[in-house]
Amino acid sequence: MCKHSLHEFLQGLPKCEHHVHLEGCLTPELIFQLAERNGVALPDPATNPAYVSIESLTARYDRFTSLDDFLSFYFEGMAVLRNERDFTDLAWSYFQKAHADGVHHAEVFFDPQVHQSRGVPYETIVAGFAEGCRRAEQELGLSTRLILCFVRHLSVSSAKQVYEEFVQHKHFELGVIHGLGWSSTEVGPPKDMFREIYASAAEKGIPLTAHAGEEGDPTYISAALELGAQRIDHGIRLIEDPELMKRVAREGILLTVCPLSNVRLKCVPDVSHVPIRRFLEAGVKFSINSDDPAYFGGYILDNYCAVQEAFELNVMEWRIIAENSVQESWIPNERKAQLLESIQAHVKKYMPLVGA
Numbered sequence: 001m002c003k004h005s006l007h008e009f010l011q012g013l014p015k016c017e018h019h020v021h022l023e024g025c026l027t028p029e030l031i032f033q034l035a036e037r038n039g040v041a042l043p044d045p046a047t048n049p050a051y052v053s054i055e056s057l058t059a060r061y062d063r064f065t066s067l068d069d070f071l072s073f074y075f076e077g078m079a080v081l082r083n084e085r086d087f088t089d090l091a092w093s094y095f096q097k098a099h100a101d102g103v104h105h106a107e108v109f110f111d112p113q114v115h116q117s118r119g120v121p122y123e124t125i126v127a128g129f130a131e132g133c134r135r136a137e138q139e140l141g142l143s144t145r146l147i148l149c150f151v152r153h154l155s156v157s158s159a160k161q162v163y164e165e166f167v168q169h170k171h172f173e174l175g176v177i178h179g180l181g182w183s184s185t186e187v188g189p190p191k192d193m194f195r196e197i198y199a200s201a202a203e204k205g206i207p208l209t210a211h212a213g214e215e216g217d218p219t220y221i222s223a224a225l226e227l228g229a230q231r232i233d234h235g236i237r238l239i240e241d242p243e244l245m246k247r248v249a250r251e252g253i254l255l256t257v258c259p260l261s262n263v264r265l266k267c268v269p270d271v272s273h274v275p276i277r278r279f280l281e282a283g284v285k286f287s288i289n290s291d292d293p294a295y296f297g298g299y300i301l302d303n304y305c306a307v308q309e310a311f312e313l314n315v316m317e318w319r320i321i322a323e324n325s326v327q328e329s330w331i332p333n334e335r336k337a338q339l340l341e342s343i344q345a346h347v348k349k350y351m352p353l354v355g356a
């Protein structure tokens with residue numbers, strides 16, 4: 001809960017989330033519960049004491065040393081997901097929290113290669129997550145988008161296999177999956193490892209995004225843009241390349257920034273070092289997101305509040321952030337118009353109260 005006077009304003013501000021990994025919504029409680037339900041053995045607490053209990057696992061999440069340290073827990077945790085129902089339950093638990101935080105539109109990532117490497121079929125994963133999205137749309141009135149993410153720590157051939165399945169199932173044309181992204185280990189694997197896949201997807205008009213500039217320097221961002229990414233996930237190291245920053249601002253490329261994630265993964269010492277003010281001043285569009293809320297101590301509203309506490313933004317600055325988040329969402333213009341209208345009404349209601 002945010003202590004700041006704008007808390008109520010931020011809570012009710014209509015939000016779009018563009019950067020949340022559904023597997024990153026798997027809480028320690030759910031990990032232990034699904035391990036039991038599915039008969040999956042968690043890592044041996046004798047060799048990894050974090051797995052002694054829900055409490056010890058939660059406590060370990062306070063001490064991530066890097067992206068790769070976090071990813072080792074993230075990939076271990078998701079091994080409890082086996083059946084279609086597990087994927088639906090996980091997505092549904094995220095959407096309920098997002099709805100309570102004032103999210104009206106959510107674009108959510110998932111990592112099929114990692115589940116497939118444990119023998120879970122592509123169809124099970126997609127059907128489970130798609131059902132969670134359908135429920136959120138019907139029961140909560142959210143609009144949702146599924147984004148399939150390729151992972152950089154596995155082989156290009158496994159990414160090509162999942163891309164083939166995605167194409168064969170016509171999941172883009174059928175409106176089941178709305179875009180493609182990449183994530184996982186940033187520094188190390190070749191920057192352009194998904195060149196062929198992205199070229200093929202771009203030809204089909206599929207929206208593309210990419211994790212870049214989180215731990216990696218700005219050349220990871222320029223490489224992602226060269227391969228056809230229309231958005232950059234994280235992108236905080238953009239400030240190290242002023243020319244590239246001008247280009248990103250000029251072309252209206254959205255950065256999906258995740259402040260609490262950046263702190264937990266030691267990309268920045270605290271939220272005040274996330275370049276929120278620099279981006280606003282330079283006209284760089286960004287949205288504020290939770291990334292892996294079960295691992296980083298907060299959902300989207302906690303991220304909004306952390307930004308408010310660090311930067312003391314005014315209502316008009318929040319309005320710019322909220323409107324840019326709508327404008328750069330992968331949704332039809334009619335839905336954008338609805339969301340922009342709700343933002344306008346919310347700001348109007350609060351202006352006399354907060355005096356911004």
Ligand SMILES: Nc1ncnc2[nH]cnc12
Pocket residue numbers: 021024067074183184185211214261291292
């Ligand atoms: N913050 C992050 N960076 C890269 N890959 C991820 N997968 C899940 N969270 C991630």
Ligand SMILES: [Zn+2]
Pocket residue numbers: 019021183211233291
């Ligand atoms: Zn991410």
